[in-house]
Amino acid sequence: MAITMTKGQTGLTGNAAIAVAMKQINPDVCAAYPITPSTTVIEDFSSYVADGKVTTELITVESEHSAMSACIGASAAGARVMTATSAQGLALMWEMLYIASGMRLPIILTNVNRALSAPINIHCDHSDSMGARDSGWIQIYSETVQEGYDNLIQAVRIAEDERVLLPAMVCLDGFITSHAIENIALLEDEDVKKFVGEYRAQNSLLDTDKPSTYGAMTLPDVYINFKHQQSQAIARAKEVVIEVGKEFGKKFGRTYALFDAYRLEDAEAAIVILNSAAGTTKVAVDELRKQGKLVGALRPRLFRPFPFKEIADALSHVKAIAVLDRADSMSGFGGPVFNEVRSALYDADKRPKVMSRIYGLGGRDYKVKDALGVFNELQKVLETGKVETLQKYITI
Amino acid sequence: MATLKELSKRDELLSGGHRLCAGCGIPPIVRLVLRSANGPVVATTATGCLEVGTSIYPYTAWRIPWIHSAFENAAATISGVESAYKAFKKRGKIPEGKDIKFVAFGGDGGTYDIGLQALSGALERGHNFLYVCYDNGAYMNTGIQRSSATPYGANTTTSPAGEVIPGKQEWRKDLTRIVIAHNVPYAAQASPSNWADLSKKAEKALNTKGPTFLNVMSACPLGWYTKPEESIKLSKLSVDTCYWPLYEVEDGILKITYRPKEKKPLEEWLKPQGRFKHLFKPENRHILDKFQARVDIEWQRLLDLDGKRV
CATH class of the missing domain: 3.40.50.920 (Rossmann fold)
Incomplete structure (x- = not known):
């Protein structure tokens, strides 16, 4: 919810800005489980669903493990999929993070950085996303509310680029950025829609005339080849991040680099x-x-x-x-x-x-x-x- | 409901050539359930024998869209697939009149134990899907470790019949009752030995809106220490001894769908199975008696509930 409004600027918390970006992206499916400090992302987004501002299917799952599992199922079905979490939530997703990237599913996750237990603590550090740094996800870090908002929109393009096809995680600092109100420049809904475009999955589980098998068993004769391709794909993401950051700057005046x-x-x-x-x-x-x-x-x-x-x-x-x-x-x-x-x-x-x-x-x-x-x-x-x-x- | 002739004319959706064991109870269950769908169907499978045996890259036995993601999350995975379908329907991306069914398969390990939370969540949320548990009574894929579905007294690699402890000491979890407690529109127990009953239940479940559940007895020659050719006969004995009663709960009303003409002694099912061999030593007579008594109580409980709202 906008707190202040000056010309061309909207006062939003980091979480509210992320939720606005999600509203503008209007993903097909969002599966999430609330956890501090990312909770209000999903609360705000739930309101957008309830008020008919988006046509997203919201799955209010019973755990973060199921959140990422449902994201995987939906993404394999060809949907554009988003979620948000923090700390223990990301840790509980850990198994599924590797499966999302291994299946080359461009799922978008906002991670509002929070310390991992024990001792339990709800405040900011980066132990959560750093614990997932080898999971095959693209990780983009954000200094400000504005950048968090801009990064989320760019992440869709980066993840879904056919040279990449990998999930992406946008990180912002718990409470410091997620709950601080900053005057930011929002993009027009239509501009966001145009920038992210439509997602067309190469293989969808819903294409029953052309059945595909996802998540097959691989033995030592091929496993390493899959991982090799994945490794090359994430390396290619670098140039895509540069391209998308430049294009974003050209269109909206805020250029982003590595x-x-x-x-x-x-x-x-x-x-x-x-x-x-x-x-x-x-x-x-x-x-x-x-x-x-x-x-x-x-x-x-x-x-x-x-x-x-x-x-x-x-x-x-x-x-x-x-x-x-x-x-x-x-x-x-x-x-x-x-x-x-x-x-x-x-x-x-x-x-x-x-x-x-x-x-x-x-x-x-x-x-x-x-x-x-x-x-x-x-x-x-x-x-x-x-x-x-x-x-x-x-x-x- | 489809006749055998009709069923036989439908496409075979799980092809032969997969690597499940001879005598495994899973393929006949899967084939019959998929045939009963009679239309486009998308499936997911929890990690386990079915997944490992049907999808060794670059081969796949699945002639339908299929996904396996992990062990404990088949219900959550299918929730995502089904939600994508709903989103696409809403956005006009699914052709008018096309109706896709969604089925999740899991073993007793992936369903009774590690996958119970995901199952409960998906049932509560009311996704439109059928969950089929093939219950062979242990973690067979990893080498016959006990599960919460393992029968009382059974010898498994983590509940071995030892010098002091004679096999599994706990009664099996009654998962079907747990599912029924979610007030789902349809849940049933079935066995491939009673194929018409199984097919009818699958058809009913797949044509019911909302989450539905089938718990199906699945013989495992490897883990039961039985002959492959006796799998269906043993499944039948599990039903006829009332260890595995066939019943359904439709809109809250319980109905026993098969009553054995003559309820057989439990020992007729136990005796041919190597996993119960130790129970037939004279000093373990009391275990057999206790087992029989418990089966009798459970069966009587069902008889009392037959036709009633549960």
């Missing part, structure tokens, strides 16, 4: 960080720039597939980098984004120093002073040429 580089061109020190915390980091960058410090930030937008070459190119001139993760991979070796970025930089001519900082788990605030603290540490690395502490938790 990542968002902030004052990075001449930076000697940089923070790499996902989602809403990038905004806080940029404030710190601006403060330090005023003091003449050469600092910048990079916010990956596409995390799966990981644009390793493009991100390495953008960072290779930076001397000291801190990768901030709102999730711990519990490997004893830093967070998941850290590992990807550091690995991507391995082939750089002059490898930057890269350290891991874990922050903000379970909704712990990440403030400008925290970002400044990290930049302070990076400054020491610049001075000494050495990383004193490779990995540690901050904001504790």
